[in-house]
Amino acid sequence: MTPRPHPRRGLPRLPAALLRGWTPRAERSELLAELTSEYAARRSRQGRAGAGIWLWRQVLGSLPALIRRSWWRGWTGFEPQANRMQPGGTPMESWIMDMRYAARRLRTRPTYALLAILTLALGVGGTAAIFSLVRGLLLEPLPYADEQNLAVFWNQFDWSEAEYLFLKPQVPGFKAFAAWRPADVTLELPGAPARLLHGVASSANLFDVLGAPPAMGRAFQADEDRVGAENIVVLSHAMWRQLGSDPAILGRRIKMAGVSSTVVGVMPAGFWFPDPDVQVWFPAAMNPQSRSGQYSLIGRLPPGRSIETMGGTLSQITGLLGGQFQYSAQWDKTRNARLTPVREYLLGSLRPGLLATAAAMGLILLIACANVAALMLGQVDGRAGELAVRSALGASRRRLMQQLVAEAAMVGMLAGVVGAGLAALGFRVLVAMLPLGAWASAAHIDWSLFALAILIALAAAVGIATVPVVSLWRGDVRGRLTRVRSASTGGSGRMEGGLVVAEVALAVLMAAGAALLIRSVTKLYAIDPGIDTHAVAVVDITMPVLMPMEQRRQTLRELLEATRALPGVRSASAVQKLPLRGSGDNWGLSIEGHPELPPSTTAFRVVAPRYFETMGFRLVAGRTFDATDRPEGERGVVINEALARHYFGGENPIGRRIGTFDSLDRVIGVVGNASEAKLTDSAMSTRYMLYDQTPYVPSSHSIVLRLDRPGMAPGVLSAAQRTIHRMAPTVAVQELTTMDRVFALAVGPARQVMGLLAVLTALAMLLGAIGVYGVISHFVNRRMRDWGIRMALGLAPRRVIGQVVGRGVALVAVGAVIGAAGAFVGSRLLSSLLYGVRAGDPLSLALATFALLLAGAVAAYAPAHRASRVDPATVLREQ
Amino acid sequence: MGADGLLGAFEEQVLLAVIRTAGDAYGMEVRREIERTSERDVAIGAVYATLDRLEAKGLVTSARPRGDPSRRIFTITRGGLSSLAATRAVRERLWHGVNLARLGTEPR
Numbered sequence: 005m006t007p008r009p010h011p012r013r014g015l016p017r018l019p020a021a022l023l024r025g026w027t028p029r030a031e032r033s034e035l036l037a038e039l040t041s042e043y044a045a046r047r048s049r050q051g052r053a054g055a056g057i058w059l060w061r062q063v064l065g066s067l068p069a070l071i072r073r074s075w076w077r078g079w080t081g082f083e084p085q086a087n088r089m090q091p092g093g094t095p096m097e098s099w100i101m102d103m104r105y106a107a108r109r110l111r112t113r114p115t116y117a118l119l120a121i122l123t124l125a126l127g128v129g130g131t132a133a134i135f136s137l138v139r140g141l142l143l144e145p146l147p148y149a150d151e152q153n154l155a156v157f158w159n160q161f162d163w164s165e166a167e168y169l170f171l172k173p174q175v176p177g178f179k180a181f182a183a184w185r186p187a188d189v190t191l192e193l194p195g196a197p198a199r200l201l202h203g204v205a206s207s208a209n210l211f212d213v214l215g216a217p218p219a220m221g222r223a224f225q226a227d228e229d230r231v232g233a234e235n236i237v238v239l240s241h242a243m244w245r246q247l248g249s250d251p252a253i254l255g256r257r258i259k260m261a262g263v264s265s266t267v268v269g270v271m272p273a274g275f276w277f278p279d280p281d282v283q284v285w286f287p288a289a290m291n292p293q294s295r296s297g298q299y300s301l302i303g304r305l306p307p308g309r310s311i312e313t314m315g316g317t318l319s320q321i322t323g324l325l326g327g328q329f330q331y332s333a334q335w336d337k338t339r340n341a342r343l344t345p346v347r348e349y350l351l352g353s354l355r356p357g358l359l360a361t362a363a364a365m366g367l368i369l370l371i372a373c374a375n376v377a378a379l380m381l382g383q384v385d386g387r388a389g390e391l392a393v394r395s396a397l398g399a400s401r402r403r404l405m406q407q408l409v410a411e412a413a414m415v416g417m418l419a420g421v422v423g424a425g426l427a428a429l430g431f432r433v434l435v436a437m438l439p440l441g442a443w444a445s446a447a448h449i450d451w452s453l454f455a456l457a458i459l460i461a462l463a464a465a466v467g468i469a470t471v472p473v474v475s476l477w478r479g480d481v482r483g484r485l486t487r488v489r490s491a492s493t494g495g496s497g498r499m500e501g502g503l504v505v506a507e508v509a510l511a512v513l514m515a516a517g518a519a520l521l522i523r524s525v526t527k528l529y530a531i532d533p534g535i536d537t538h539a540v541a542v543v544d545i546t547m548p549v550l551m552p553m554e555q556r557r558q559t560l561r562e563l564l565e566a567t568r569a570l571p572g573v574r575s576a577s578a579v580q581k582l583p584l585r586g587s588g589d590n591w592g593l594s595i596e597g598h599p600e601l602p603p604s605t606t607a608f609r610v611v612a613p614r615y616f617e618t619m620g621f622r623l624v625a626g627r628t629f630d631a632t633d634r635p636e637g638e639r640g641v642v643i644n645e646a647l648a649r650h651y652f653g654g655e656n657p658i659g660r661r662i663g664t665f666d667s668l669d670r671v672i673g674v675v676g677n678a679s680e681a682k683l684t685d686s687a688m689s690t691r692y693m694l695y696d697q698t699p700y701v702p703s704s705h706s707i708v709l710r711l712d713r714p715g716m717a718p719g720v721l722s723a724a725q726r727t728i729h730r731m732a733p734t735v736a737v738q739e740l741t742t743m744d745r746v747f748a749l750a751v752g753p754a755r756q757v758m759g760l761l762a763v764l765t766a767l768a769m770l771l772g773a774i775g776v777y778g779v780i781s782h783f784v785n786r787r788m789r790d791w792g793i794r795m796a797l798g799l800a801p802r803r804v805i806g807q808v809v810g811r812g813v814a815l816v817a818v819g820a821v822i823g824a825a826g827a828f829v830g831s832r833l834l835s836s837l838l839y840g841v842r843a844g845d846p847l848s849l850a851l852a853t854f855a856l857l858l859a860g861a862v863a864a865y866a867p868a869h870r871a872s873r874v875d876p877a878t879v880l881r882e883q
Numbered sequence: 884m885g886a887d888g889l890l891g892a893f894e895e896q897v898l899l900a901v902i903r904t905a906g907d908a909y910g911m912e913v914r915r916e917i918e919r920t921s922e923r924d925v926a927i928g929a930v931y932a933t934l935d936r937l938e939a940k941g942l943v944t945s946a947r948p949r950g951d952p953s954r955r956i957f958t959i960t961r962g963g964l965s966s967l968a969a970t971r972a973v974r975e976r977l978w979h980g981v982n983l984a985r986l987g988t989e990p991r
Contacts (some may be wrong), residue, residue, distance in 0.1 A: 027931075031910075033953045035927065038911035058924075066928020073932040084938050086945035086955040 015040045016056065019063040026070040026094050028077075030087040075100060098403070102410035110414060116383065117415070119778075120376045123771060124419035124464060127372030129426025130365040130764070132457035133434055136427070138358050140447055141440070146347060147275045149215025150304075154346035155311045157181075157301040157321070159337045165294040167337075168207065168301060170328055177317030178303040182206060182213040184277075185298045189261040189284065190548055190736040197729040200546055200736040201243070201260070202281045205288035211238075213304050214277060220244075221254040221269035229287040235265040236286060241273040243283040260284070262548030262734065278350055281442035302346065311345050318343050356836045357439050357757045360517065363833060364764045367510045371768055373464050374507040375775045376415065377471040378500050382782040384408065384472040391476070405476060409469045416465025417458075424457035437760045439753035475499055500779045501815055504772075508819025508856055509826060511765075511772035515852030516827035517834055518765040520845055521758035527840035528751045534678030534687075535583055536620025539714040540743035542582065543567075543707040543724050546736045556701040559732050563707065564612055566727045572716040573709045577619070578612040578695070582706045582743075583678045584750035589702075593691075594663040595651055606647055606689040607680050608664065610698050616642070616675055618710045619743075624648075626658040626673030635696040639669035647689035648674050664691070665699060683750040684839060704738070717742045754837040769859050776863040780812045784867040791871045792879030801872035808871050812864025813857060820853040827852065890970040896921070897933045898967055901943060901957050909954040910934060942966055 020036060027035055039062065047055040076082070077093050078100025092098070110117035148154060157163075168183040175181045184206035190198045204210075211223035218238060228236060237260060239247070247253060257264045265286065276282065278300075288299075305311065322338035331337055344352075384391070391404055428449060435447045545563075547556050560578055568576040581588030591608040595601055615621075616628045624645055633640050641662060648657045661668040677687035695701055711720055721740040728737055748755060784791070791804055831843040841848065890898065900916040901908045914930045934957055937943045942963035945955045959967075 023928075026928075031931070031955060034909060034955060035911070035931075037953065039927070042911070061924060062926055062928075065924070065926025066931075069926065069928040069932040073928075073935055076932075077935070080939070082935065082939045084935065084945050084955070086947050089947075 014044050016059065019059050022063055022067065023070075026067060026074060026096075028087065028093040028097070030090040030092075071096070079104065098406065099410060102407045103414060105407065106411040106414040109411065113383075116379060119774070120379050120415045121418045121422060123372045123375050123774070124415060124461065124468075125422035125426055126767065126771075127365075127369035128419055128423030128457050128461045128464060129430050131362075131369045131460055132423060132427035132453055133430035134358070134362045134365045135460075136431060136449070136453040136456055137434055137438075137447055138362055139452075140450075141354055141443055142351060142358060146350070147216060147272075148277075148346070150307070151346055152311075153305040153307065153309070154214070155303055155305060155314065155343045156346055156349040157303055157341065157343055158349070159341045162298040163301055163337070164299065165288070165290045166292055167325060167329065168299055169290055169292045171301070171321065171324065172207070174324070175303065176320045176324075177305070177309070177314060179306050180209055180213045181301055181303045182210040183288070183290075183299040183301050184210055185288065185300070186278075186282075187286075187288070188546065188738070189286075190546055190734070192259040192262075192734060198548075198734050198736040200738045201283045203284040203286065204277070204282050205286055207290060208287050210277075210285065210302075213302055215304070216271070216275055216277070218269035219272035220251065221267070223269055224287045229290045231289045231291050233287065233289065235260075235263055236268045237265045238269040238271060238285045239267060240271050240283045240285075241275065244270045260286075262550040276446065279442035280446040311343060314343050351443075353753075354440060354443060356834070357753050360757055360834055360837070361434065361438060361760055361764075363830075364514055364517065364761055364768075367514050368764060368768055368771070369460070369464065371507045371510050371771045371775070373468050374503045374510075375771055375778070376464075377468045378503040378507075378775055378779055380408070380412065380415075380468060380472045381475060381500050381503070382778060384475060385782065385786070401477070405473045408472050408476065409466075412465045412469035412472075413462070416461045416468070419464075420458040420461030423461055424454040427453050427457045434760070437756055439756045471499065471503070500782065504775050504779045504815045505819040505822065507772050507775045508816045508860065509823035511768040512820045512823025512852050512856050513827045513830055514761070514765045514768045515855055516824065516849050517831055518758070518761040519848035519851045520831055520834055520838060520841055520843070521754055521761055523841045523845065523848055524838045525751060525755050525758045528683060528754065531679070531683055533584060533683065533747060533750075534621065534676050535743070537743035537747045538620075539711045539717075540619065541709040541711055541717045541721050541724070542739075542741045542743060542746065543709070543721065543728070544704065544738040544741070545707060545728060546704045546738050548734050549703055551703070551734070553699070553701045556703065557695055559735065560612065560695060560701075560705060562731060563728055563735075566731055567707060567709060567724050570709075570720055570723050570727070572712050572720050574712060575614050575618045575710045576707065577615040577617075578705045578707045579615055579619075580610040580702045580705055581680075582708070582746060583619075583680050584683055584746050586681055588680070591664055593651070596661040596663070596668050601651075606691060609680070609690060609692045610695050610700075610702065611692050612695055615692070615708070618708050619678075620710075621678060622676035624674040624676055625656070626671070628673050628675070629694050633672075633694055633697065637697075639667070639693065639697040640672040641669045642673045642675055642692040643671055644675055644677050644687070644690045644692075646677050646687040647691060650689050662691070664693065669693070669697075679750070683747075683752075708743070714742070714744070752837075754839065757837055769855065772856065773859040773863040776812050776816060776860045777866065779815070780808060780864045781867040781870075783811065784808060784871045788871070788874055788879050791874050792876040795874065796876035796880070804872040805865070805868040808868030809861055809864045812860050812868075816857050816860030820856050823856075824849045824853055888966060888969060889973060890966055893929070894933055894937060895967065895970055897930060898937065898942065898959060898963055901934075901959050901963075905958075906956075908957045913957070937963070 015036065020039075023035060023039070024032055039059070043055050043059055046058055049055075050058075074094045074096045078097040081101060083091055083093075145151065162185070163183065165183075168181075172181050184204050187203045187205035189201050189203045191201050192198045206224075206229075208224040208226055208229040211217065217223065219241065221238075223238060224236065227233065237258070239253070244250075244253065247258075253267050253270070256267050258267060259265075271285075277285075305314070318341065322341050325341075326338045329337075395401070395404060431447075431449050431453065435444050438444075440447065547559065551559070564576050564578060567573060589608050590605040593604055593606050611629070613629050613631075613633070616623065621628075626642075628642055629640060641664070643657060643662075651657075651662075652660070657671045657674060660671050662671060663669070675692075678690075679685065680688050680690045707724070709720060709724065711717060725737050725740060728735055791799075795801070795804065827849055828844045831845075831848075835843045896917050897913060900913045900920075903920075904912050904916050910927060910931050913934070914925050914927050917925050917930070934943065934945070938945055938957075940962075941960060943957045943959055945957050947954065948956055
């Protein structure tokens, strides 16, 4: 037998620690002592290095076997004979035992297990889905170099080519400045009908300013944006793939907007500007004389400059503009020009909807956690006897807590797996339900969503476990052993009550948010758009830019005749710009006999015959266009009530003459006001003229078809599309929709966010109700003996119900007050989505509170009913 | 040990080493015994894990001697002996009639 030195002395620290950690307590000293002495012997024989190598080989060779043994012992509960005086293995062993025990407990309590896992999985899945969406859309870097140095310079009227070209060489404070405008174009491929591409026309330096080089080929060169330059185009990666992913596409010509353009470059996958739907970019032909244009400007700041410090620069720029151009008071672009960081400009509109949803999901997760914690607390209370016995038999408090944590971790892991599945489903639902516009196509699921779900679930489980652990820590475990047998009340239930109060507060917070949005959207829907949106189908078409005016007019006439003949179509017409789609053209107006009238403009719409009948305008006076309005005859104008009131006051406008083009045109009728711009805008002065009687015919139109029934829209729309492709192959069909849909879009993002928030609120209320039910059930069960005695002494069952429900309602009421206070503050998050209601709207708060009180009372009724039916004799005998 | 009650190769070696070191058969000594006879390194963790498994199957028992309670001393049981015998019998039946020298692979 070798002499045994002190186990610690002489053995390098790390290998010793590794072995100690994976050896049961009873066997540690033997192992370490033997290794130490053999190590010492080898050291004197082979030197320090040789002995070290031997030791490490022992440790690394032993660890897998020792870890397997720990797992196996934990799993089987094996404890060798020799260790019976000093039981207990490695930490892993006890964790595995506790996990097995937790799994067994959950299996034998399926209702509790399912409720806990599903509740948590709902919260986890929703949160993971929305955070993965938020991460993908709001937190990813933009595909431009140094995005913090990019700022958009804009005003509500947009900039013209002349203004851009004036500013470009001398703009103070910026390194470079580019201009762009949306420019959708038709694409004609041989053997296929024309289609519409989302495009951007820009100055030649756009990609340089963005700092985004193409993946293939080149960007635009310096003078390719002058008038008369060759037509070139850069494709998006997705567009390149649609055209066959051919690397030899560079230099090829494609027919775009009716002219042949050369493909010079392809952008990398993942690049987008200004939104992910754009498929082509091409240089705009910049004319220094042109005062028209709808350009936005984007500028790159020199490194080190920040947008916040650009206030002085902004006034310098507007000063330059004001010195060069004459602006009328109404159109003064120098007054409302803004500099906005590029991220805010491009993604700002996504934020309120996404953040409101994320907040709602976070609240649901919190509610779910509180629910599961309350459930576990109830379990701990129900297990007081078991825990007390285990404690009396020598289980340390740490060990009892570890068991609770293991159970929470088990619930958390299962909820994480289920939640990851829900998250994948929920992600699709969210993308469909949120107002993401072009970004919906950019949102995609990746593995991180699943990792996120598991992480959130485990974090939630840890949070949940602290509740029963704290309760156990504070409680005198062994004392319960005696109380369980004799006393009628175990624990005060204050912690459970607190959890339900928190849950209800969160649910009220959400319900208040949803109520605000619902009220807001109801108000939006209550606005009269001035037209009958029911049963109107819409076909948006775009004609090639190069198509001559007369041919445009002729093509439109033929298309209207053909679509009017389609089965199910009552009448067909067309307009240059539909109501509810934002402001369109404004034209100057003069009135005969009123030379003193200051120069002003009103909205102007070119329409086809029967437009007002098809759209359901109300005729106020005179007549609408009919067959007597011939191209060669006197031009007629239909005006709306707003124009009549504003420019004619009390006079009768019918028969008066107003000027739009070179000559004066006769007012033939007055129609009711329609929402020609946005739904919430006040009525805009608008006049309407016939395609046949105006010298100018725009290239895009909306064909409107009034149908026999709204349900016929899909069939009629596809028939109309086929007809257009057949009769006019160069005309691109841009969109097929209905006026109801246009109206819904005009109601805006609040409608979509409302739908989602309403669903989530229902979920939160359900979870809140489950929480109230669980806690009140537990409260009732704990006091069964109390109820029995009181009823034996003559308490009426009706009063029992009253008392129990009263307790439930009291919990809810406390929570509701807290929640309402929170909602008062928190609802400002929604303020950009609201219309006609204030963020702290008292009616919405009251509605939310009332809904929760009702849910709480209903949830408390079932256990109350049970308490009222208790048979005093049975309960008292049981004790 | 497989489902047929036979021992795995390492289990057999550990059991034999327990018999050879009888009276002083604790983990480290068993390891040394195998190393001495097989002339190769054996990781102590593997020996401990195997001894645990053998004890769980009732082929060895462990106890702590009164004078030195830090050591877990193993003794082979009746079941352990019969498992060894069965394993050896199967092996000998398999070896019967096999002549490695004739196949030219017997190390000289």
